[in-house]
Amino acid sequence: MDMIRLRGLGVSPGIAMGEALLSERVVFTSRREPIAEHQVEEELKRIQRAIERTRQELKELREHIRERIGDEQAFIFDAHLMILEDPLLLSQLERVIKEEKVRAEYAITRVNNYFQTLFDSLNDEYFQQRKTDVSDVLSRIYRNLERRKSKTEESDRPVVLVAHELLPSEIVINISRKKITAVALDMGGQTSHTAILARSLGIPAVVGLRNISHEVKNGDFIIVDGTAGEVIINPTPSVRREFQSKKEKYEAYQRQLKKIARLKPRTLDGVGFKLLANIELPDEVDLAFSFGAEGIGLFRSEFIYLQRRDLPSEEDHLAVYQKMARNTHPRPVYIRTIDIGGEKSLPQLNIVKEPNPALGLRAVRFSLRNRDMFRTQLRAILKASVKKNVRLMVPMITEVEEVFELKSLLAELKAELRAEKIPFDENLPVGVMIEVPAAAATIECIIKEVDYVSIGTNDLIQYCLAVDRGNESVAYLFKPHHPAVLRLIHQVIQTAVREGKEVTVCGEMAADPLSAIILLGMGLRTLSMNPIFIPKVKKALREVELKTAEQAVAEALKLRTAKEVEEFMIEAILRKHPQAFLMSQVVS
Ligand code: PEP
Ligand code: MG
Numbered sequence: 001m002d003m004i005r006l007r008g009l010g011v012s013p014g015i016a017m018g019e020a021l022l023s024e025r026v027v028f029t030s031r032r033e034p035i036a037e038h039q040v041e042e043e044l045k046r047i048q049r050a051i052e053r054t055r056q057e058l059k060e061l062r063e064h065i066r067e068r069i070g071d072e073q074a075f076i077f078d079a080h081l082m083i084l085e086d087p088l089l090l091s092q093l094e095r096v097i098k099e100e101k102v103r104a105e106y107a108i109t110r111v112n113n114y115f116q117t118l119f120d121s122l123n124d125e126y127f128q129q130r131k132t133d134v135s136d137v138l139s140r141i142y143r144n145l146e147r148r149k150s151k152t153e154e155s156d157r158p159v160v161l162v163a164h165e166l167l168p169s170e171i172v173i174n175i176s177r178k179k180i181t182a183v184a185l186d187m188g189g190q191t192s193h194t195a196i197l198a199r200s201l202g203i204p205a206v207v208g209l210r211n212i213s214h215e216v217k218n219g220d221f222i223i224v225d226g227t228a229g230e231v232i233i234n235p236t237p238s239v240r241r242e243f244q245s246k247k248e249k250y251e252a253y254q255r256q257l258k259k260i261a262r263l264k265p266r267t268l269d270g271v272g273f274k275l276l277a278n279i280e281l282p283d284e285v286d287l288a289f290s291f292g293a294e295g296i297g298l299f300r301s302e303f304i305y306l307q308r309r310d311l312p313s314e315e316d317h318l319a320v321y322q323k324m325a326r327n328t329h330p331r332p333v334y335i336r337t338i339d340i341g342g343e344k345s346l347p348q349l350n351i352v353k354e355p356n357p358a359l360g361l362r363a364v365r366f367s368l369r370n371r372d373m374f375r376t377q378l379r380a381i382l383k384a385s386v387k388k389n390v391r392l393m394v395p396m397i398t399e400v401e402e403v404f405e406l407k408s409l410l411a412e413l414k415a416e417l418r419a420e421k422i423p424f425d426e427n428l429p430v431g432v433m434i435e436v437p438a439a440a441a442t443i444e445c446i447i448k449e450v451d452y453v454s455i456g457t458n459d460l461i462q463y464c465l466a467v468d469r470g471n472e473s474v475a476y477l478f479k480p481h482h483p484a485v486l487r488l489i490h491q492v493i494q495t496a497v498r499e500g501k502e503v504t505v506c507g508e509m510a511a512d513p514l515s516a517i518i519l520l521g522m523g524l525r526t527l528s529m530n531p532i533f534i535p536k537v538k539k540a541l542r543e544v545e546l547k548t549a550e551q552a553v554a555e556a557l558k559l560r561t562a563k564e565v566e567e568f569m570i571e572a573i574l575r576k577h578p579q580a581f582l583m584s585q586v587v588s
Pocket of ligand 2: 395435456458459
């Protein structure tokens, strides 16, 4: 077996190794194998035993995911158990075996085809999702017809999940297999939500590998280096040793990071800054604090919708927000209202397919159009604000009129709550995300209407440079230090500072030490990022003087290209503070 080295995009750091597990769907047989009358009973028993094994398997997975990430994500298995318990499913399988006198494998294929055709004819996104769920359950039953488990499932050795593409919900299903230590995908970009989720779960991940799912066979040994963005298939013993020692170094480095988490967030010349965490799941709060976060700067609330098949009620929202507010108190938690559309579609919302979803009915546009849903979420956020540490954050504002609409809706809801004698924070800070270039360009109008702004650089860069954030073919153009991007960000920060309003950056850019120094030099004092990057950024900012950053940025803003900016900044910073990037050099 020859060794193969593949380069991709490292989206979740760390090194892990193990046998490959291809995330494949079962190939249902098309062979119609007839059986004799006396064999019918045995095939019926095979199906029943397979269903029983599947039931056990799903229950175990549900418990495992509950322990590992929490209740919220275990819902997928409840839904799959419900499908399994549906009497129609079993009776259809039994009927095919009895009437057509065929083996159980063929009966499952027939029933699967039936449901696929049925759901296809409904041509609706909700039913498309159900189709995948039914197929998933039938695949499990199919696999369980054979008592012997596949080699990779049987072994206790760690496995690396390899797939063409994974949806966030599929990651949740897959990591529930206890031994998944890393993920390697053909598709995906740095800020795709699958990448973000892998980081939150602390699983090294490399995406954008183009055709790893074809290069790898189940059981091949693979190394995933999520820091360098490299995957090695069937490494030679010496390469394996090399990576084993890299892995140990990386883990020692992680321990060092935890020490930095306890240091004060101050620059060399004593200027304070604040580092907050971006999280997707309420259970990540503790992890964020262990890395030194001073609050939750972005809670992406879409995950409340991912947990269920129907729409969450006010109580469902409230339970999550209350838990977050309680666990974060007295530190702040910025709850972002739903940001769907783009790559983040949710089946239960019945969203009409749009030709260009990134430019379509996304985020606040969707919320303002679907008033009832928006009211439900806003009421829950208001109710959770009694402890006064909640902040409301609204994504994808394009024009100030949207802010007017939001404020009048909030005023209405506050009046409702007062009338109902339900307590809430009368001064709940209301902020918007600046991620559309138009909002950045008109920041002086918007800033007057809000308590704070948070710059979402993932989208701001995507829209400013016309570069799809999840498309690896144009990933080379996704440049946070492009002069156009820097000028927009600079304008937003400076305007907010002048108006005495809080401004933060919560895109992935904040997690890069060089970018963080540039943002500091522009006047920014609060940065929110994936928790694992907090120590690295804190270390970099602690090693520079504000004066150096300010002077270098003033010059850098006059340059022509991202490359010129980067070279100039690194040189200017290192000349005064040779230690500044030490931490980032160790990891890369
Ligand atoms: C952003 O766009 O920078 C951001 C933080 O929001 P999201 O990544 O959830 O779109
Ligand atoms: Mg965004």
